[in-house]
Amino acid sequence: xxxxxxxxxxxxxxxxxxxxxxxxxxxxxxxxxxxxxxxxxxxxxxxxxxxxxxxxxxxxxxxxxxxxxxxxxxxxxxxxxxxxxxxxxxxxxxxxxxxxxxxxxxxxxxxxxxxx
Amino acid sequence: xxxxxxxxxxxxxxxxxxxxxxxxxxxxxxxxxxxxxxxxxxxxxxxxxxxxxxxxxxxxxxxxxxxxxxxxxxxxxxxxxxxxxxxxxxxxxxxxxxxxxxxxxxxxxxxxxx
Numbered sequence: 665x666x667x668x669x670x671x672x673x674x675x676x677x678x679x680x681x682x683x684x685x686x687x688x689x690x691x692x693x694x695x696x697x698x699x700x701x702x703x704x705x706x707x708x709x710x711x712x713x714x715x716x717x718x719x720x721x722x723x724x725x726x727x728x729x730x731x732x733x734x735x736x737x738x739x740x741x742x743x744x745x746x747x748x749x750x751x752x753x754x755x756x757x758x759x760x761x762x763x764x765x766x767x768x769x770x771x772x773x774x775x776x777x778x779x780x
Numbered sequence: 781x782x783x784x785x786x787x788x789x790x791x792x793x794x795x796x797x798x799x800x801x802x803x804x805x806x807x808x809x810x811x812x813x814x815x816x817x818x819x820x821x822x823x824x825x826x827x828x829x830x831x832x833x834x835x836x837x838x839x840x841x842x843x844x845x846x847x848x849x850x851x852x853x854x855x856x857x858x859x860x861x862x863x864x865x866x867x868x869x870x871x872x873x874x875x876x877x878x879x880x881x882x883x884x885x886x887x888x889x890x891x892x893x894x
Contacts, residue, residue, distance in 0.1 A: 714880070767882075
């Protein structure tokens with residue numbers, strides 16, 4: 665298995681532009697998580713899905729952020745419009761069906777976003 | 781809000797020495813996990829310990845959990861330069877009632893000198 669795949673790996677954009685981050689979870693996993701990591705705030709859970717349905721988006725910072733999961737093998741995190749304070753590393757992670765053992769999350773390599 | 785907090789924030793040792801990192805958390809949990817993050821990479825799961833376990837081993841890793849003190853420790857024995865990374869503990873955000881919601885500490889940066 666290729667693991668969790670994220671694209672792009674690096675993104676540099678200008679303030680006000682739309683940014684779309686993509687994630688392909690591990691096949692068979694039915695939980696998908698989006699995290700943001702910064703030096704100041706550490707690793708924060710933004711939103712997570714179960715069977716393609718958003719379960720909890722309480723970590724999404726603002727309405728500028730939106731996430732979708734149209735099918736079991738693809739998810740997007742969109743920022744529109746982007747701002748410099750959105751600069752961070754965004755991780756996607758997936759996990760399998762329920763405990764025991766299913767709590768382990770498998771992380772992608774991350775997308776390093778820089779908003780100028 | 782973050783539940784787990786690692787201590788120390790940074791640890792520098794020589795190859796072959798043991799490294800011990802600690803994690804404290806605030807509310808009752810049903811499991812605790814440890815992850816490693818190499819520079820510029822995603823997190824990698826190391827080990828999970830459940831609330832009814834006191835100690836768990838995996839290779840050179842030894843994890844303990846003391847639910848009465850709400851703390852856990854990760855011991856890496858006979859460290860290697862390749863162990864240089866950040867180490868995070870992760871706990872369920874609401875103790876474990878909502879599957880999958882984890883909160884991560886700020887991490888311990890471990891540097892192992894050859």
